[in-house]
Structures are given as C-alpha cells and as structure tokens.
Amino acid sequence: MSNLTIKNLKKSYADTEILKGINLDIxxxxxxxxxxxxxxxxxxxxxxxxxxxxxxxxNIYLDEREITDVAPAKRDLAMVFQTYALxxxxxxxxxxxxxxxxxxxxxxxxxxxxNEAARILELQPLLDRKPKELSGGQRQRVAIGRSIVRxxxxxxxxxxxxxxxxxxxxxxxxxxxxxHHDLNATMIYVTHDQIEAMTLADKVVVxxxxxxxxxxxxxxxxxxxxxxxxxxxxxxxxxxFLPGQIIAGDNSGLQVQLASGSKLEVPxxxxxxxxxxxxxxxxxxxxxxxxxQQEGRFKGRLDVTEHxxxxxxxxxxxxxxxxxxxxxPGDFSGRFGDTVGLNFDAAHCHLFGSDGRxxxxxxxNF
Amino acid sequence: MSLSTVETLSSRTTGSxxxxxxSIAKKNARVSRYMVSPSVLVLLLxxxxxxxxxxxxSLIRYNLLYPGENEFVGFENYEFFLTDEGFxxxxxxxxxxxxxxxxxTVVLGVxxxxxxxxxxxxxxxxxxxLISPFFxxxxxxxxxxxxxLLHPVSGVFAAxxxxxxxxxxxxxxxxxxxxxxxxxxxxxxxxxxLILMTALQSLDQEQQEAARxxxxxxxxxxxxxxxxxxxxxxxxxxxxxxxxxxxIFAEIFTTTGGGPGYETTNLAYLIYSQALLQFDVxxxxxGGLIAVLLANIxxxxxxxxxxxxxxxx
Numbered sequence: 238m239s240n241l242t243i244k245n246l247k248k249s250y251a252d253t254e255i256l257k258g259i260n261l262d263i264x265x266x267x268x269x270x271x272x273x274x275x276x277x278x279x280x281x282x283x284x285x286x287x288x289x290x291x292x293x294x295x296n297i298y299l300d301e302r303e304i305t306d307v308a309p310a311k312r313d314l315a316m317v318f319q320t321y322a323l324x325x326x327x328x329x330x331x332x333x334x335x336x337x338x339x340x341x342x343x344x345x346x347x348x349x350x351x352n353e354a355a356r357i358l359e360l361q362p363l364l365d366r367k368p369k370e371l372s373g374g375q376r377q378r379v380a381i382g383r384s385i386v387r388x389x390x391x392x393x394x395x396x397x398x399x400x401x402x403x404x405x406x407x408x409x410x411x412x413x414x415x416x417h418h419d420l421n422a423t424m425i426y427v428t429h430d431q432i433e434a435m436t437l438a439d440k441v442v443v444x445x446x447x448x449x450x451x452x453x454x455x456x457x458x459x460x461x462x463x464x465x466x467x468x469x470x471x472x473x474x475x476x477x478f479l480p481g482q483i484i485a486g487d488n489s490g491l492q493v494q495l496a497s498g499s500k501l502e503v504p505x506x507x508x509x510x511x512x513x514x515x516x517x518x519x520x521x522x523x524x525x526x527x528x529x530q531q532e533g534r535f536k537g538r539l540d541v542t543e544h545x546x547x548x549x550x551x552x553x554x555x556x557x558x559x560x561x562x563x564x565x566p567g568d569f570s571g572r573f574g575d576t577v578g579l580n581f582d583a584a585h586c587h588l589f590g591s592d593g594r595x596x597x598x599x600x601x602n603f
Numbered sequence: 604m605s606l607s608t609v610e611t612l613s614s615r616t617t618g619s620x621x622x623x624x625x626s627i628a629k630k631n632a633r634v635s636r637y638m639v640s641p642s643v644l645v646l647l648l649x650x651x652x653x654x655x656x657x658x659x660x661s662l663i664r665y666n667l668l669y670p671g672e673n674e675f676v677g678f679e680n681y682e683f684f685l686t687d688e689g690f691x692x693x694x695x696x697x698x699x700x701x702x703x704x705x706x707x708t709v710v711l712g713v714x715x716x717x718x719x720x721x722x723x724x725x726x727x728x729x730x731x732x733l734i735s736p737f738f739x740x741x742x743x744x745x746x747x748x749x750x751x752l753l754h755p756v757s758g759v760f761a762a763x764x765x766x767x768x769x770x771x772x773x774x775x776x777x778x779x780x781x782x783x784x785x786x787x788x789x790x791x792x793x794x795x796x797l798i799l800m801t802a803l804q805s806l807d808q809e810q811q812e813a814a815r816x817x818x819x820x821x822x823x824x825x826x827x828x829x830x831x832x833x834x835x836x837x838x839x840x841x842x843x844x845x846x847x848x849x850x851i852f853a854e855i856f857t858t859t860g861g862g863p864g865y866e867t868t869n870l871a872y873l874i875y876s877q878a879l880l881q882f883d884v885x886x887x888x889x890g891g892l893i894a895v896l897l898a899n900i901x902x903x904x905x906x907x908x909x910x911x912x913x914x915x916x
Contacts, residue, residue: 287816288816289812289815289816309812309815309816310815310816310817310818310819311818314816315816316812316813316816318809318812318813319809320807320809322807322809322810322812322813323810323813324810324813324814324827324828324831325810325831325832326831326832326834335814335817335819335827336816336817336818339817339818339819339823340818383813383817387817
C-alpha cells in the first residue's frame with residue numbers, strides 16, 4: 238500500500254510564500270502529474286514531499302505514517318532528477334547499488350536487486366560503464382534504475398525528460414508509461430509539458446501560484462476545466478477566449494452576446510447570474526470550423542497560418558479585434574488577409590464568470 | 604577526407620593552379636617560420652646558455668677562492684657532491700619538507716574548503732582571509748613566524764605556552780624542520796583552499812540531494828560524493844605544490860640558515876651554500892644538475908600516478 242496524503246501544506250522562503258496550502262490525496266498505484274507554468278511551485282511541492290525542502294506548516298502522511306519531519310532517506314520515496322544526478326565516479330552498477338550499500342543490505346541481495354532493475358530497464362550490457370560513457374536516454378534509465386532497486390513506496394520524478402531531445406523524449410515517455418504499468422507503483426511526476434501530463438497521468442494536478450487550480454483525470458481537465466486558467470493551460474494550441482455579456486437565461490441555458498455582436502445560447506446553468514453581467518466564452522481550436530464567408534457565425538480575417546502537415550492552425554481576427562485559434566485540416570489553403578467565416582457548436586463552448594470560474598454545464602455529453 | 608580523395612581533387616586542378624597553390628603554401632610556411640623565430644631563438648638562448656654553462660662548470664674545477672685554476676676534472680664534482688655528508692641530509696629534508704607540507708595542506712585544505720562551502724554570515728571575508736597568506740612574500744612570512752610567532756621569548760606561541768604554565772619551546776633549536784614545515788604549510792595552505800574551494804562550487808547540487816535520498820549522512824556524503832569530486836583538484840594541488848616545494852629556499856635562508864647542522868638543509872639550500880658560502884661553483888653546478896635529475900624522476904612518478912587521473916574524463 239502507498240497512499241500519500243498532503244494536508245494544508247505551506248512553504249515560504251523568507252517573505253515569499255511558494256506553496257499556499259496544498260491539500261491532496263494520492264492513491265495507491267496512481268500516476269499523478271503536477272503541471273503548471275514556471276514558478277507555480279510544482280517542483281517545490283515535489284521536493285517538500287521528498288524531504289529536500291522543509292515544510293513551513295502542514296502535514297504529509299504516507300499510509301497513516303506522518304513523514305513531514307522524517308529524513309529524506311527514511312521516507313520510503315525515491316526521486317529521479319532532471320539532470321539525472323548520477324554519481325560520475327561510480328559505474329552504473331555502483332550507482333544503482335549505492336543506496337542499498339549505505340543501508341547495509343547484504344551482497345547477494347544487492348546483486349539480485351540490481352540485476353532485476355537492470356533487466357527491467359535493459360541496462361545489463363551497461364552495468365560496468367561509467368555515466369559519462371552513456372547517452373542521455375541511458376543515463377535517464379540508470380537514474381530510474383537507481384530508484385527502482387530501493388523498492389520505494391512512491392517514485393518522484395522531477396521533470397525527468399526535459400534534458401532529452403524531442404525524439405528521445407517521446408520514446409522515454411512511452412517507456413515510463415510501460416514502467417508504471419509493469420511496476421504497478423505509485424508515481425508522482427512534475428512537468429511543465431502538458432503533453433506529458435495528458436499522456437502519462439491517471440490524475441493531473443494543475444498548480445498555479447502556489448495553489449491547486451484543479452485535480453482530475455486528463456479528460457476531465459480537457460472537457461470540464463474548473464476555471465479559465467485550467468482551460469487556457471490545457472490544450473494545444475490554447476483555447477480562445479472571447480468577452481461577452483449575458484442577455485437572458487433560462488433552464489436550457491444562457492443567451493450570450495459577444496463583442497462582435499453575434500448571439501448564441503450555451504447550455505450552462507444560469508443560477509446566480511444577472512442579466513448584463515460580463516462573462517468570458519472559451520472555445521477550443523478543434524471545435525471551430527472555417528466556412529464560407531456568408532455561412533459563418535463570425536467573419537474574420539486570416540492572420541498567420543501554421544502548416545503542420547497533419548493540421549493547419551489558423552489565427553483569425555474578428556471585426557471586434559478578438560483573436561481566435563482554429564484547427565483546420567492539413568490541406569487548408571487560406572492565405573494571409575483572406576476573409577473567412579467561422580462556425581462552432583455552442584455545446585462545445587465554455588463560459589467563465591467574471592471571477593474566472595467555469596459555469597456548470599447542464600448536460601454533459603463528454 | 605582520405606588522402607586519396609585529396610590527391611584526386613588536386614590532380615583535377617590544372618597544372619599552373621597547382622603550382623601556384625603549392626608556392627603560396629610554401630611562402631606562407633616560410634613567412635610564419637620567420638615570424639615565430641625571434642621568440643624561439645630567445646627561448647632557446649634562455650634555456651641552452653645557462654644549461655650548457657652549468658654543464659661546463661660542473662666538469663671543471665671552479666672555485667672562486669682559487670681564480671685561474673679552471674682545469675677539467677671530469678665527474679669529480681659529481682662524486683664530491685654525492686658523497687658530501689650534506690647530500691643525504693638534504694635529500695631527506697627535501698622529501699620530509701615536501702611530504703609533510705603536502706599532507707598538511709591537502710588534508711587541512713579539504714576540511715577548510717568543505718567548511719567554508721556552507722553558507723554562513725561573513726563567509727566572503729573569511730574566504731579572503733583564508734586566501735591572504737598566499738600574497739605574503741616568503742621572506743616576510745618567514746620573518747613574521749620567526750620573530751612574532753615562534754620566538755621563544757617574545758613569540759605568540761611562547762605566550763600561549765606560558766599562559767598554560769608550560770615551558771616555551773625554542774622551535775628553531777629543538778624542532779627546526781617542524782618549524783619550517785609549519786611556515787611553508789601556512790604559506791601554501793591558501794593555494795590548496797583556493798583550488799579546492801573553487802572545485803567544490805562546481806559540485807552538482809542534485810547529486811548531493813540524490814545521495815541524501817539514497818541515505819547518505821554528512822560523513823557518507825563527504826566520503827562518497829565530495830572526496831571523489833575533489834580527486835582531480837587534489838591531484839592538481841599535489842603536482843603544482845610539489846614543483847614549488849622542491850625548491851623552497853627563502854624560508855630556510857631567513858630562519859635557520861640550513862641549521863642547526865644540516866637539519867633544515869634541503870637540496871636547494873645545499874647548492875646555495877656550496878656556491879656562495881663555500882665559493883665552489885663547480886660543485887654547486889654538479890649539485891644543480893643532480894637536483895634537476897632528481898626533480899625529473901619525481902615528476903615522472905607524479906605524472907604516472909596523478910597525470911592519469913587528470914587526463915581521464
């Protein structure tokens with residue numbers, strides 16, 4: 238068993254509060270990803286869990302045992318660092334057995350555990366090499382191997398893939414997913430890359446300025462973001478936001494008028510909202526279609542188009558100077574300055590109140 | 604590009620072009636040879652003239668007290684130097700001086716630099732003060748130690764000894780070589796600290812954190828992470844200090860003058876005393892060449908022991 242519970246955890250450096258009260262439950266076997274922009278506190282949170290940073294207040298429990306003030310090595314956690322942090326003067330074998338040797342494990346047991354980890358990570362031929370003789374991906378695997386041999390309750394990963402090149406990163410991402418499946422371990426993973434978060438996580442924790450914005454499965458975050466920050470952070474390219482006003486509301490949804498003048502009805506709960514209050518409408522690029530000039534709900538002028546081959550991302554400016562991002566098929570042929578029509582289904586729209594919170598959908602098909 | 608491709612490429616160019624390219628290359632080589640020749644010549648003179656003069660002096664009878672009697676004596680000077688009672692004393696003292704100074708500076712250097720690597724109030728000033736003895740001239744350093752610190756009547760050490768009710772020690776009479784080692788270590792400890800302190804700053808923070816997570820306490824961290832990281836800078840300190848410590852002279856000259864007896868005479872001081880106290884230039888030249896030979900042997904073993912460590916990685 239390895240359930241990690243964090244209660245009202247705070248961390249400050251001098252006058253700067255980095256973590257402003259974190260509450261989180263991590264269940265056995267879960268792959269949890271902390272994601273957020275730079276400086277949001279995700280690495281600090283991970284390091285506080287590891288014991289490398291001291292918590293200012295709050296508690297951390299691992300299976301009923303409080304570990305808030307326990308020494309890092311005694312917490313039953315293992316960490317993989319961004320720079321791998323391998324010991325350069327030791328062979329791969331020695332790197333992996335170091336923790337066990339310090340703990341006084343007997344030789345045959347160390348041998349078994351190291352060989353087992355090397356087998357899982359396909360490191361057997363490299364066991365007698367020094368870290369400097371390995372490639373980036375191999376070093377990363379050794380760093381993971383070093384944590385596997387300890388059989389920790391929880392694995393911690395601090396941006397483990399950000400020092401690898403793009404192709405290797407994709408490959409290691411798959412290996413990590415497979416490793417999580419094979420080891421059936423609890424893993425906490427910090428990244429700023431939302432693709433890593435979406436693809437690896439059972440549960441994503443979105444952090445912003447020292448507090449948790451939302452916790453949920455990747456699909457929950459994508460389809461039902463709790464607020465405008467999460468909606469804007471998850472999704473590539475970003476969701477477009479358009480300012481608007483409420484003109485009417487009833488049981489089936491809200492009537493909204495956008496700055497460009499067009500009206501639409503979005504199926505969200507209308508309770509507690511008054512006519513005339515300002516809201517923000519969010520729509521993802523993949524839910525907008527480019528149509529003929531006349532047919533669209535909007536008219537806009539094409540700004541930049543980015544051709545990726547499989548898709549083309551168009552940046553469109555409406556008459557009210559709103560910018561929309563649209564995903565179109567790869568063979569889209571619009572040019573800079575063309576006027577196009579835009580269409581989208583109101584059911585795909587998200588509405589955010591003036592405080593940034595999402596308005597609850599009436600019926601969720603997703 | 605392989606040689607054959609070069610050949611085919613050059614054969615493709617026409618004959619006249621070929622010739623002009625070759626002549627330009629030749630001209631360039633000649634010009635650059637002229638350009639570097641002054642420095643090479645100066646360097647050559649700088650080296651060859653003193654060396655050949657020393658070799659020449661070492662093979663003749665050349666005593667300043669008997670001018671004009673400069674006949675060729677073969678290897679007699681060498682024989683005299685090697686059988687001189689000062690020679691083995693000088694060899695032994697040189698080795699003791701170098702060995703103990705290295706030991707003290709490296710051990711203390713590692714400990715002190717690890718200590719000042721931690722952040723504390725006033726660390727900048729402490730670091731500057733730790734480095735400062737290195738800027739003091741060897742003669743001044745030796746005089747300060749002789750007259751202010753180790754003096755049996757007015758020295759600071761004597762005052763401390765008296766304070767605790769002990770008999771002050773006359774360092775230069777009873778423990779002369781120990782006193783010299785203390786002075787030289789004080790002079791060279793800052794060098795070790797400087798190199799090791801800088802090296803410690805490049806020790807990866809995450810590596811230490813990883814070791815802490817692996818269960819390493821402060822001692823294990825020092826032994827398994829810090830010390831291996833310092834292996835190369837320690838090798839550098841040992842090499843450079845050895846080179847300079849083999850020829851320590853000013854500290855001995857200003858304090859003990861090589862005495863009492865031969866107790867603090869090292870090879871450098873022995874050669875000096877033969878040339879300028881006994882006025883036997885021929886003997887001193889032979890001694891100098893023997894010292895060069897010994898230094899080269901020492902350097903050979905040092906490079907074999909430590910140099911491998913440096914070229915790795």
